[in-house]
Amino acid sequence: MxxxxxxxxxxxxxxxxxxxxxxxxxxxxxxxxxxxxxxxxxxxxxxxxxxxxxxxxxxxxxxxxxxxxxxxxxxxxxxxxxxxxxxxxxxxxxxxxxxxxxxxxxxxxxxxxxxxxxxxxxxxxxxxxxxxxxxxxxxxxxxxxxxxxxxxxxxxxxxxxxxxxxxLAACARKLDQRWTNRIYLRRFIVSLVQKIEAKGELFPGIVDATAARRMRTFQEFDDRYTGPLHGFRDADDYWTQSSAxxxxxxxxxxxxxxxxxxxxxxxxxxxxxxxxxxxxxxxxxxxxxxxxxxxxxxxxxxxxxxxxxxxxxxxxxxxx
Structure with a gap:
């Protein structure tokens, strides 16, 4: 116990x-x-x-x-x-x-x-x-x-x-890969992409949002945006360092x-x-x-x- x-x-x-x-x-x-x-x-x-x-x-x-x-x-x-x-x-x-x-x-x-x-x-x-x-x-x-x-x-x-x-890695992959979780994944990705596009307008020399709408998974989004914007190499580095x-x-x-x-x-x-x-x-x-x-x-x-x-x-x- x-x-x-x-x-x-x-x-x-x-x-x-x-x-x-x-x-x-x-x-x-x-x-x-x-x-x-x-x-x-x-x-x-x-x-x-x-x-x-x-x-x-x-x-x-x-x-x-x-x-x-x-x-x-x-x-x-x-x-x-x-x-x-x-x-x-x-x-x-x-x-x-x-x-x-x-x-x-x-x-x-x-x-x-x-x-x-x-x-x-x-x-x-x-x-x-x-x-x-x-x-x-x-x-x-x-x-x-x-x-x-x-x-x-x-x-x-x-x-x-x-x-x-x-x-974080295991949970992100569960959301990315299971078809039964697509409703949740889609809702999160749409919201995250909207924010990244707004960031791209505010910081055009720093945030390149041109590929954001092609994102379909947390792996793609965290590789391209979450990781690099917050000092991590990529999604795997971010997930490894940040998992509790x-x-x-x-x-x-x-x-x-x-x-x-x-x-x-x-x-x-x-x-x-x-x-x-x-x-x-x-x-x-x-x-x-x-x-x-x-x-x-x-x-x-x-x-x-x-x-x-x-x-x-x-x-x-x-x-x-």
Whole structure:
């Protein structure tokens, strides 16, 4: 241990991973969450937009969204509302270029970008001495990598990562190669290409977007754009350096990793059994169902079980 038995039980008609993934998008619940925005200026001349939900708590949960997401996503707003009711203030930050306004530099964000998270944490510790991290998908990889890189960060007391592609190469290839995943792949690639074309207009001497519309896979896109724009040789170099799995043995705070076994985005390499068995601070929970950031059990309407499980885990390790 701590490979943790899961209490999540999907209804019989919702056990399919694709249904769990798609239904929360088709049937989004209305969440009344009112963020206050702050712009954080970065040392390289760029910025991050931070969205705060303050209720006067003494502890803060920092939320990180997934690929091409933002703080407007229902899963972010729902988690923020749930954690606020559980006694946390919340900060949901938007990756570069994801807040509704283009960022200022040719680079953007990527799966291993922990420097920006470090800047957010530095800003948060000006107001809070007790922090938790909660990351979804790509954001889950980011927080796990950060925790492994910075095991001495005393402000971070606990964390939860949900559906994190901790082996980026294996997960990218699963999305690239399985025909059943083409609906997700296409949606991501279209959004990424649109942003690269906008970058090409802003930085014509740096970003060549002429081939962007011919991109059909993450391998092609990360080879041509994500890797080189962020200092990596190519997609393989980017995936190798940025995957969080290699950092899991260094995690020193109680950290829950929720990885449904039927998540269509996750390859077998994204289930770190051996690391959880040897690191007493890494709690791996692998319910049979849940899809990708789904976890619908319908016990509380459309509220996903993962919100309740996250609040429970954080509160079990940090007193109010």
């Amino acid at each position: 701590p490979v943790t038995p899961s209490t999540f039980r999907a209804p019989p008609f919702l056990r399919n991973g694709h249904l769990q993934t798609i239904l929360p998008v088709l049937l989004p619940r209305h969440v009344r969450t009112f963020f206050t925005r702050e712009r954080l200026e970065l040392s390289d001349g760029d910025f991050l937009d931070l969205d705060w939900l303050r209720r006067g708590a003494s502890r803060l949960a920092i939320l990180t969204h997934g690929l091409e997401g933002s703080s407007t996503q229902t899963y972010i707003r729902g988690m923020a509302a749930t954690l606020a009711r559980a006694g946390w203030d919340v900060l949901a930050y938007n990756f570069r270029g994801c807040s509704g306004e283009p960022n200022r530099l040719p680079r953007a964000y990527h799966s291993g970008e922990t420097g920006d998270l470090r800047s957010v944490i530095a800003r948060a510790t000006a107001d809070y001495s007790t922090l938790a991290l909660v990351g979804f998908s790509l954001g889950g990889n980011v927080i796990l990598k950060y925790l492994g890189e910075s095991p001495s960060d005393r402000a971070i007391r606990t964390a939860v990562a949900i559906c994190a592609p901790i082996d 799995r290699q950092f899991l043995p260094n995690i020193t705070v109680p950290t829950l990793l929720l990885q449904p076994r039927n998540d269509p985005f996750l390859a077998p390499e994204a289930y770190p059994w051996s690391e959880a068995e040897t690191n007493p601070q890494l709690f791996l929970e692998t319910p049979d169902s849940g899809g990708h950031v789904g976890f619908l059990d319908l016990r509380h309407g459309l509220q996903p079980w993962s919100e309740r499980r996250t609040a429970e885990f954080l509160n079990s390790h940090v007193a109010t």
